[in-house]
Amino acid sequence: MLQGGYQSVLEARSRDEFRSEITRFAHDLDFERFSAILVVDHPIGGSDFISVQNAPAGFSDIFNDPRLGKKDPVMQHCKRQSVPIVWNQQTYVKNDAPELWEAQAPFGYKVGISLALHLPEGRHFVLGVNREQTLPSNPVTLTRMVADLQLFAVHAVDAAMRVLLPIGQETDAPRLTPRELQCLHWTMEGKTAWEVGTILSISERTAVLHINNAMHKLGCTNKHQAVLKALRMGLIR
Incomplete structure (x- = not known):
């Protein structure tokens, strides 16, 4: 084609x-x-x-x-x-x-x-x-x-x-960046911030920043709570 x-x-x-x-x-x-x-x-x-x-x-x-x-x-x-x-x-x-x-x-x-x-x-x-x-x-x-x-x-x-979506329709879930979603995904897999950084070719500090940003957007106080909420919302699988 x-x-x-x-x-x-x-x-x-x-x-x-x-x-x-x-x-x-x-x-x-x-x-x-x-x-x-x-x-x-x-x-x-x-x-x-x-x-x-x-x-x-x-x-x-x-x-x-x-x-x-x-x-x-x-x-x-x-x-x-x-x-x-x-x-x-x-x-x-x-x-x-x-x-x-x-x-x-x-x-x-x-x-x-x-x-x-x-x-x-x-x-x-x-x-x-x-x-x-x-x-x-x-x-x-x-x-x-x-x-x-x-x-x-x-x-x-x-x-x-x-x-197909109605004009102006807003999603019920917060908008996380691709990097924030990737960091949550690997956190869900049990990886530390250092391991997440290695996998994604970013520094440990940057990985922590993405995880903290995701926690803030999801209204969570720790990364494990953020992972569970993201799973429930269908943001990660």
Whole structure:
């Protein structure tokens, strides 16, 4: 896929333009169906799901039940991991959910590729493409498809945050810098400030500064409390 194809989704200025770009991308990869979901977690519980898709009539009425998502192996994979999943009927059979595949297959959802990007501040972007015909048996061709989807998702997520979230919406979580989040992550892994500095190629003093800044933003009195609060808010995983 040409670089311009990825660039154009970045320039989407509305939900309709965003949808058109995903439609074009899916069709270029020979997929009939697609879904793009922006998930916003709330610290007090619950999540908002904002989706753009081209599901046929009747499909959403059946599959919008959140209880199905807890059983769907593709959604469960995306919830827990960032690596893409290439799925087919056997994926559902192996995970004791063959009835879900049998219900969605008549709508054109027989095989597909899905992935999730897990972002700071409890936000997630899930992108999937689906079709009826089998996926390429050539591993090189299939790998190229997966790589195209990953690269497109990296570009599309910025547009999704811009055109799908309501204007002026503020996140419930404080805004921590990437370095502050990295320092909290390694603190969660049991690293000392000196070890965090070594891992991130910064001084121990700078690591302590980032941790202290994160503690202040989170309203915590020590780094362990800050790690727990960041975990609860979905800032780190």
